[in-house]
Each structure stands twice: as C-alpha cells, then as structure tokens.
Amino acid sequence: MLPHRDRSALRKIEEELAASDPDFVAALSGGAPPVRSRAWLTTLILADVTVVLMIVVGLLAGSTGMFLWGLVTVPVFVWIHRTILMRKRERTGDDAAA
Structure with missing residues (x-):
C-alpha cells in the first residue's frame, strides 16, 4: 500500500493526464x-x-x-x-x- 503522499501525487498525475489527453486515457482504460x-x-x-x-x-x-x-x-x-x-x-x- 502506498503512503498518502504518493497516492495524492498519483491522483494529481492522473487528473492532469485526463485533462491534457482524454483520448490517451480512454485508450489506456480499455486495456487488453x-x-x-x-x-x-x-x-x-x-x-x-x-x-x-x-x-x-x-x-x-x-x-x-x-x-x-x-x-x-x-x-x-x-x-x-x-x-x-x-x-x-x-x-x-x-x-x-x-
């Protein structure tokens, strides 16, 4: 389990990525x-x-x-x-x- 600080950092990265490139996020969420x-x-x-x-x-x-x-x-x-x-x-x- 990740510490709270790391989870917060990952959440911020996910939010920034979703805002900047939604097509990429959609492709990744589809997965294999x-x-x-x-x-x-x-x-x-x-x-x-x-x-x-x-x-x-x-x-x-x-x-x-x-x-x-x-x-x-x-x-x-x-x-x-x-x-x-x-x-x-x-x-x-x-x-x-x-």
Whole structure:
C-alpha cells in the first residue's frame, strides 16, 4: 500500500493526464482483452482447424461419418463466428457513440 503522499501525487498525475489527453486515457482504460476472451478465441480457432481436418481426413480416408460430422459442424461454427463479430461491432459502435 502506498503512503498518502504518493497516492495524492498519483491522483494529481492522473487528473492532469485526463485533462491534457482524454483520448490517451480512454485508450489506456480499455486495456487488453481479458484472458478469458483470448482463451475462448484460441479454443474456437482450434475447433475450426479440427473441423477442417475432419472434412479433409474424411474425404481422403473414405470415412463417411467423419466427413459428415465435419459438414454438420461447419454451419454451427459459422454462426458462432458471426455472433462474435456482431457483438464486437456492437461494442465498437457503443464506444464510438459514447
């Protein structure tokens, strides 16, 4: 925990920075995407690769079941990607309007 004097100095610096460059402060307050969000995106990309491999291996190996399950999951992943993209656009639109 910082002493009172240091906290006061930091608060003054924050106030001066907010007054002089609000765009910079807004960019810093946004920060990096949460770890949970990045983990979800990584999992989704791995699932996409798996579906593509299911389709390719199903075609090349003559495994009808693997090929069909790959084809069945493609629309599901397209829907998931579209939903994520639309939410991201909504958030960006909300940020621009504010």
